[in-house]
Amino acid sequence: MRDNPKAGMTLIVKTVTRLTVGLILIFGIYIILHGHLSPGGGFAGGVIVGLAFVHLMLAFGKDVAAAKISKNLASNLESIGALMFLSVALLGFFGGSFFLNILAKGTPFKLFSAGTIPLSNICIGIKVGVGLFAIFLALVVLEKSKEQE
Amino acid sequence: MTLYILCLVLFCIGLYGVLRKRNLIKIIVGLGIIEYAMNLFFVLLGYRFHGRAPIAAQDQNILNMVDPLPQALVLTSIVIGLGVTALVISIAIRIYEKYGTFDITKIKRLRG
Amino acid sequence: MNTATIIPFFVIIPLGAAFLISLLGRLIRRFSDIMILFSSALLFGLSIYARVLLSQASGKILVYKIGGWVPPFGICMVLDGLSAFMLVTVNVVAFFITLYSLSYMEKYTDKPKFFTLFSLMVCGMNGIIVTGDLFNLFVFLEIASISSYALVAFGTEAEELEASFKYAIMGSVASSFIFLGIAFLYGFTSTLNMADIARVLSIKPNAWIVSFVSVLFLMGFGLKAALVPFHAWLPDAHPSAPASISAMLSGILIKTLGVYALVRIFFNIIGATHNYLSILMFLGAFSMLVGVILALSQWDLKRLLAYHSISQIGYVVLGIGLGTPLGIFAGLYHLFNHSIFKSLLFLNSGAVDYAAETRDLKETGGLAKVMPVTGWTSLIASMSIAGIPPFNGFFSKLIIIIACVQKGCLGYALCAVIGSILTLASFMKVQKFVFFGQLKPGFQNIKEVPLTMKLSMICLAAICVIGGLMLLPSLKFFLDDAVSVVIQGTHYAASVLGVALNQ
Amino acid sequence: MIFAAIVAIEVKDLLSSVIAVGAVGFALCLAFLILKAPDLAITQLVVEILCLIILIRATIKKDLPLVIEGRWVFNTVSTLAFICLFLFFAWTALRELPRFGEPIMAVAKKYLSEGISKTGAVNLVTAVILDFRAYDTLGEATVLFTSVIGIMAILRRPGRKKLKDMDNAR
Numbered sequence: 001m002r003d004n005p006k007a008g009m010t011l012i013v014k015t016v017t018r019l020t021v022g023l024i025l026i027f028g029i030y031i032i033l034h035g036h037l038s039p040g041g042g043f044a045g046g047v048i049v050g051l052a053f054v055h056l057m058l059a060f061g062k063d064v065a066a067a068k069i070s071k072n073l074a075s076n077l078e079s080i081g082a083l084m085f086l087s088v089a090l091l092g093f094f095g096g097s098f099f100l101n102i103l104a105k106g107t108p109f110k111l112f113s114a115g116t117i118p119l120s121n122i123c124i125g126i127k128v129g130v131g132l133f134a135i136f137l138a139l140v141v142l143e144k145s146k147e148q149e
Numbered sequence: 150m151t152l153y154i155l156c157l158v159l160f161c162i163g164l165y166g167v168l169r170k171r172n173l174i175k176i177i178v179g180l181g182i183i184e185y186a187m188n189l190f191f192v193l194l195g196y197r198f199h200g201r202a203p204i205a206a207q208d209q210n211i212l213n214m215v216d217p218l219p220q221a222l223v224l225t226s227i228v229i230g231l232g233v234t235a236l237v238i239s240i241a242i243r244i245y246e247k248y249g250t251f252d253i254t255k256i257k258r259l260r261g
Numbered sequence: 262m263n264t265a266t267i268i269p270f271f272v273i274i275p276l277g278a279a280f281l282i283s284l285l286g287r288l289i290r291r292f293s294d295i296m297i298l299f300s301s302a303l304l305f306g307l308s309i310y311a312r313v314l315l316s317q318a319s320g321k322i323l324v325y326k327i328g329g330w331v332p333p334f335g336i337c338m339v340l341d342g343l344s345a346f347m348l349v350t351v352n353v354v355a356f357f358i359t360l361y362s363l364s365y366m367e368k369y370t371d372k373p374k375f376f377t378l379f380s381l382m383v384c385g386m387n388g389i390i391v392t393g394d395l396f397n398l399f400v401f402l403e404i405a406s407i408s409s410y411a412l413v414a415f416g417t418e419a420e421e422l423e424a425s426f427k428y429a430i431m432g433s434v435a436s437s438f439i440f441l442g443i444a445f446l447y448g449f450t451s452t453l454n455m456a457d458i459a460r461v462l463s464i465k466p467n468a469w470i471v472s473f474v475s476v477l478f479l480m481g482f483g484l485k486a487a488l489v490p491f492h493a494w495l496p497d498a499h500p501s502a503p504a505s506i507s508a509m510l511s512g513i514l515i516k517t518l519g520v521y522a523l524v525r526i527f528f529n530i531i532g533a534t535h536n537y538l539s540i541l542m543f544l545g546a547f548s549m550l551v552g553v554i555l556a557l558s559q560w561d562l563k564r565l566l567a568y569h570s571i572s573q574i575g576y577v578v579l580g581i582g583l584g585t586p587l588g589i590f591a592g593l594y595h596l597f598n599h600s601i602f603k604s605l606l607f608l609n610s611g612a613v614d615y616a617a618e619t620r621d622l623k624e625t626g627g628l629a630k631v632m633p634v635t636g637w638t639s640l641i642a643s644m645s646i647a648g649i650p651p652f653n654g655f656f657s658k659l660i661i662i663i664a665c666v667q668k669g670c671l672g673y674a675l676c677a678v679i680g681s682i683l684t685l686a687s688f689m690k691v692q693k694f695v696f697f698g699q700l701k702p703g704f705q706n707i708k709e710v711p712l713t714m715k716l717s718m719i720c721l722a723a724i725c726v727i728g729g730l731m732l733l734p735s736l737k738f739f740l741d742d743a744v745s746v747v748i749q750g751t752h753y754a755a756s757v758l759g760v761a762l763n764q
Numbered sequence: 765m766i767f768a769a770i771v772a773i774e775v776k777d778l779l780s781s782v783i784a785v786g787a788v789g790f791a792l793c794l795a796f797l798i799l800k801a802p803d804l805a806i807t808q809l810v811v812e813i814l815c816l817i818i819l820i821r822a823t824i825k826k827d828l829p830l831v832i833e834g835r836w837v838f839n840t841v842s843t844l845a846f847i848c849l850f851l852f853f854a855w856t857a858l859r860e861l862p863r864f865g866e867p868i869m870a871v872a873k874k875y876l877s878e879g880i881s882k883t884g885a886v887n888l889v890t891a892v893i894l895d896f897r898a899y900d901t902l903g904e905a906t907v908l909f910t911s912v913i914g915i916m917a918i919l920r921r922p923g924r925k926k927l928k929d930m931d932n933a934r
């Protein structure tokens with residue numbers, strides 16, 4: 001994270017952000033992975049991951065965050081997440097039916113259980129997180145280009 | 150019963166905001182309130198007295214959980230609401246850029 | 262694996278196409294064009310194949326259980342006569358509009374995004390048609406409507422944004438009414454499967470709550486279908502959109518989201534009683550007259566067409582509201598015909614806009630000389646919408662009027678006749694000011710539109726001409742199956758659940 | 765909550781209105797917790813934060829006075845009359861719903877009893893949305909995808925090609 005004193009908010013905010021963004025990301029990923037065991041799931045976790053990036057952008061200005069994930073990469077990742085979810089659904093055809101949960105169910109309460117559910121959660125998490133970030137980036141880029149006009 | 154009615158009152162406040170306010174952001178706020186009211190109503194329908202959250206624990210039997218189905222549906226509906234709100238806000242921002250105002254009495258290039 | 266496996270592909274194909282286009286559309290040139298053409302052609306073929314499969318199936322109904330869950334617990338997809346009919350209508354029109362947009366959308370930037378949204382819209386409509394679950398219907402309804410909000414604003418000009426905002430707000434309020442209705446029904450019956458709801462409702466004593474819910478649904482879907490008290494968004498949204506989207510909106514979206522959903526819910530779930538039918542008939546006749554009278558005074562070509570959409574939807578709803586087999590037959594037949602000729606008319610207006618850069622009736626004139634294909638196809642479409650004999654619009658309107666007379670509703674029959682005459686008058690005006698008469702200076706050297714646009718207009722015009730043939734006995738089964746589904750009403754529940762459990 | 769909602773609608777300043785709607789959202793989040801829906805509470809919380817950030821960015825520095833136009837009284841009265849009518853009919857319909865706290869749960873009983881053994885997921889809400897009703901979730905993901913693509917389409921510039929570019933393209 002290069003520091004550009006002109007963009008973004010004050011030093012205090014930046015320092016705190018630097019400390020917390022990693023934590024927020026890890027929390028989001030935890031929620032995604034444990035979606036079938038505890039409250040949460042792909043959507044909530046995905047939104048949290050997206051919020052981590054939004055947080056970064058608010059504190060450091062658009063350029064730092066955009067350097068991490070550009071707009072094109074964001075929308076591509078989103079399409080990939082959606083396609084992955086669709087292919088998890090299509091996977092069911094091997095078992096004979098659309099959306100059939102074909103993987104082994106495993107024992108309950110373990111992380112690797114519940115067949116395709118964690119997979120779907122991961123796909124949704126990627127899709128939602130990146131998608132929300134893309135929305136925010138589009139809004140900010142619009143305001144920036146307006147100021148330049 | 151009273152809770153249901155209060156929830157519908159919230160719905161009506163949102164409706165009033167959408168129908169009567171003359172400001173784009175206020176209309177969006179009203180839309181948001183309508184969505185909250187609907188979600189709350191659906192969850193209220195699934196509540197059971199002395200119910201437990203629908204997550205099994207290792208040491209307890211499944212007894213008297215609240216209805217998980219409305220919760221799943223409301224999860225879907227929250228996300229749909231987010232999508233709609235974001236889209237409408239982006240349209241509103243573009244409108245602001247073109248007209249320089251959020252006031253719909255000043256935005257009437259189209260005839261009804 | 263059985264024949265019902267075909268059903269989910271109506272959703273998977275457009276969805277996959279949308280994701281792929283948005284992923285690869287920017288990287289590979291022409292990819293989006295090829296992909297969208299491929300997927301819509303595939304859907305077109307598949308919908309006709311599904312219709313053939315259906316006529317071989319026992320009981321004329323196919324049920325597909327998603328994830329292998331038995332209906333009230335999982336979601337099931339249902340293909341019966343009515344949904345097969347709607348699928349064919351939607352996919353035929355969507356295919357020709359795709360063909361048309363390949364050239365037309367050169368005017369706008371960012372074609373891949375347009376085709377992504379277009380594909381999602383088709384996916385939403387197909388999803389609505391094949392689903393057998395009430396909440397799932399709501400979700401796909403939202404997909405179709407959100408993509409249409411975005412598509413209306415696709416040009417990002419001031420008027421387009423304003424129309425889109427209006428449309429989005431009214432559409433969201435409509436969706437919230439529908440959602441509230443679903444919530445009430447869930448609280449009352451504690452199930453979401455349409456067939457199961459119908460079963461529970463037929464057991465429980467008929468109650469106030471059902472009337473309340475049907476009023477909610479009537480408001481919600483009426484807003485989506487632009488019946489008259491709720492029509493305010495349509496004349497703004499339809500002209501503002503790109504022409505191919507106006508054709509989609511007017512041709513099939515309002516029918517799928519509004520009329521199909523209304524018919525499915527009122528006839529097959531709640532069970533139509535006399536009161537609902539008379540409300541539907543009244544709304545239909547009212548929108549028919551108001552729409553056409555407002556249309557008479559318009560000078561913007563697309564706005565005029567938009568008001569005619571309201572009026573023609575009125576015919577469809579009137580026909581269905583009659584509740585007799587002949588009336589429903591005529592209503593559905595008119596729905597099909599209207600999809601064809603109204604999308605053709607919007608495509609014509611788009612062609613005029615594309616070549617002459619104006620849509621104002623006062624500025625154009627004599628365009629038939631320089632744009633013969635557009636001129637002649639629009640003549641066919643106008644005669645068809647106005648109900649002039651050998652074209653398809655004539656037959657369906659005639660049957661609606663006959664059905665009215667049969668049921669003894671002479672007043673409504675009179676309304677239909679008056680509406681038809683006024684339609685004729687307003688389309689005479691269109692033909693006179695746009696395509697015939699003096700060729701205005703400045704339009705001397707405009708060219709005819711590109712090949713794909715011509716091709717799709719000619720094909721749609723051909724369907725208009727031969728559409729009357731659908732009354733022949735050999736092709737009539739196509740409509741008859743749809744009518745019988747509506748007539749049987751709540752018998753739907755028994756057949757769906759029966760097929761699902763036996764599989 | 766209702767109080768905050770009324771404030772949100774009626775207050776003159778746009779920014780305070782947005783913040784008031786945030787208060788409604790957080791109250792809703794608490795209500796979900798009380799109603800034993802932790803999944804929803806988490807999702808509502810994060811979605812609320814995101815909405816607020818977007819809304820505040822949209823409204824900041826863009827305040828303007830409200831105008832009151834003619835026929836204000838008539839419009840308000842007709843709207844209120846409609847709402848009263850709506851509430852009355854809703855009340856009559858609500859009497860026929862099962863009493864609060866005692867839902868019928870015809871379908872849901874099966875989810876509760878067989879959910880864990882059939883799907884292996886302990887969180888039953890997840891089991892419902894990703895297994896029993898996974899098709900809905902596909903639709904929901906698609907809704908979000910649609911709105912993202914739609915927003916990017918709306919916010920792109922320029923919307924139409926200039927005439928010059930078109931002639932070059934031909």
